Amino acid sequence: xxxxxxxxxxxxxxxxxxxxxxxxxxxxxxxxxxxxxxxxxxxxxxxxxxxxxxxxxxxxxxxxxxxxxxxxxxxxxxxxxxxxxxxxxxxxxxxxxxxxxxxxxxxxxxxxxxxxxxxxxxxxxxxxxxxxxxxxxxxxxxxxxxxxxxxxxxxxxxxxxxxxxxxxxxxxxxxxxxxxxxxxxxxxxxxxxxxxxxxxxxxxxxxxxxxxxxxxxxxxxxxxxxxxxxxxxxxxxxxxxxxxxxxxxxxxxxxxxxxxxxxxxxxxxxxxxxxxxxxxxxxxxxxxxxxxxxxxxxxxxxxxxxxxxx
Amino acid sequence: xxxxxxxxxxxxxxxxxxxxxxxxxxxxxxxxxxxxxxxxxxxxxxxxxxxxxxxxxxxxxxxxxxxxxxxxxxxxxxx
Numbered sequence: 001x002x003x004x005x006x007x008x009x010x011x012x013x014x015x016x017x018x019x020x021x022x023x024x025x026x027x028x029x030x031x032x033x034x035x036x037x038x039x040x041x042x043x044x045x046x047x048x049x050x051x052x053x054x055x056x057x058x059x060x061x062x063x064x065x066x067x068x069x070x071x072x073x074x075x076x077x078x079x080x081x082x083x084x085x086x087x088x089x090x091x092x093x094x095x096x097x098x099x100x101x102x103x104x105x106x107x108x109x110x111x112x113x114x115x116x117x118x119x120x121x122x123x124x125x126x127x128x129x130x131x132x133x134x135x136x137x138x139x140x141x142x143x144x145x146x147x148x149x150x151x152x153x154x155x156x157x158x159x160x161x162x163x164x165x166x167x168x169x170x171x172x173x174x175x176x177x178x179x180x181x182x183x184x185x186x187x188x189x190x191x192x193x194x195x196x197x198x199x200x201x202x203x204x205x206x207x208x209x210x211x212x213x214x215x216x217x218x219x220x221x222x223x224x225x226x227x228x229x230x231x232x233x234x235x236x237x238x239x240x241x242x243x244x245x246x247x248x249x250x251x252x253x254x255x256x257x258x259x260x261x262x263x264x265x266x267x268x269x270x271x272x273x274x275x276x277x278x279x280x281x282x283x284x285x286x287x288x289x290x291x292x293x294x295x296x297x298x299x300x301x302x303x304x305x306x307x308x309x310x
Numbered sequence: 311x312x313x314x315x316x317x318x319x320x321x322x323x324x325x326x327x328x329x330x331x332x333x334x335x336x337x338x339x340x341x342x343x344x345x346x347x348x349x350x351x352x353x354x355x356x357x358x359x360x361x362x363x364x365x366x367x368x369x370x371x372x373x374x375x376x377x378x379x380x381x382x383x384x385x386x387x388x389x
Contacts, residue, residue: 033329033380040325056328077381096381126362126376135324138347139363208361230363 001101002026002073003302004295005092007080008108010036011284012274012291014062016106019295021069025302028073028100029066030080030092035059036110037237037275038284040134048285058284080109080243083270090269103305104298107244107256107265107272108291111237111282116148120204121233128210128230133157136232140165143229146213147171148201154234155179158187161232167192169226171199171215173235204231239276251278263294271298314387316341319356319367327366330378337389 006016009031020027038044041055053061066074075098082093089103113131115121121129130136133147137160145165147157150172161168170187175198177184187193198218205212205225213226239255241248249257249266256265256272260279263271271294273279274287316334318341320327334341344352346365359374360367368375370386383389 056325077384126364130364135321135326136364138321
């Protein structure tokens with residue numbers, strides 16, 4: 001049985017790994033990848049200590065610092081799929097069939113892309129349904145596409161696609177655009193862009209490739225269809241904590257509720273830090289601080305347990 | 311050292327492509343890269359092999375992977 005399993009390899013997970021190693025805890029870090037969500041940022045200017053860094057470079061630096069820790073076991077290229085109570089601790093199971101028994105857990109699994117959850121989205125993923133405009137925009141040259149979501153990510157997605165696609169529908173569920181007003185005004189001026197407000201996407205159509213989209217006009221309740229070749233989904237993120245089931249309490253946003261003094265969850269033995277936790281403001285710098293706090297508190301917890309046993 | 315044949319279909323600005331290439335380089339794996347944003351023949355080849363339009367697509371000795379999943383690539387390369 002190990003002392004601690006750290007779940008995640010973003011800024012919070014890496015911080016936890018570094019501090020756990022320095023405290024000489026017997027710890028295992030499990031992650032599918034390193035760097036967290038800001039890996040896609042072109043330029044991060046608020047990472048304290050460095051004036052400007054690309055998300056990709058930050059991810060590399062984080063991985064390198066983690067790998068430099070002595071005594072820390074790293075399982076990468078794998079994902080935690082289940083956490084259960086087992087004896088006096090927990091059993092953590094991974095997608096690739098590993099099970100690790102541990103006294104404590106620090107959940108730093110962050111957030112993942114939110115899906116529309118409509119018919120056709122899953123089967124047509126990669127077949128016209130896309131989640132990374134900067135990656136896939138060149139493949140939609142001279143095609144008709146829709147961008148779902150009028151937040152900043154959606155607006156940037158439209159901007160990426162403008163260089164390639166011949167027609168872009170920007171679809172927003174609400175009757176206001178929440179993204180940056182200046183960017184929106186610029187996009188709207190382009191004759192290739194058509195903005196559709198109050199649109200509830202109901203289904204993505206197509207057999208082998210996307211051929212269209214069905215939506216409801218929320219003002220008139222009318223069901224409408226668009227002919228399309230691609231759908232870019234940009235509707236924000238959702239915490240990655242399904243593998244915990246009902247083991248810990250979550251809030252209305254499905255974030256793990258934590259005590260902000262210690263990062264403890266409602267379940268004794270489990271802590272959480274970073275975007276997956278209920279703390280206000282999702283920032284790299286906050287994730288790092290919270291994870292540091294959590295590991296130090298876990299260290300105290302384990303030390304007091306040892307004393308109790310003696 | 312792996313002597314498997316590795317091919318990657320990518321676009322220039324795609325961060326997951328960059329991650330995949332960096333991962334291969336760090337593990338001393340040689341690969342052949344095709345920029346599907348410019349090379350339409352490669353794009354067709356990629357669509358035919360992967361039955362989809364997203365990048366990166368990584369081919370390892372004929373086995374095709376869509377996206378960069380570190381675990382899958384590690385396994386395919388025996389790392």
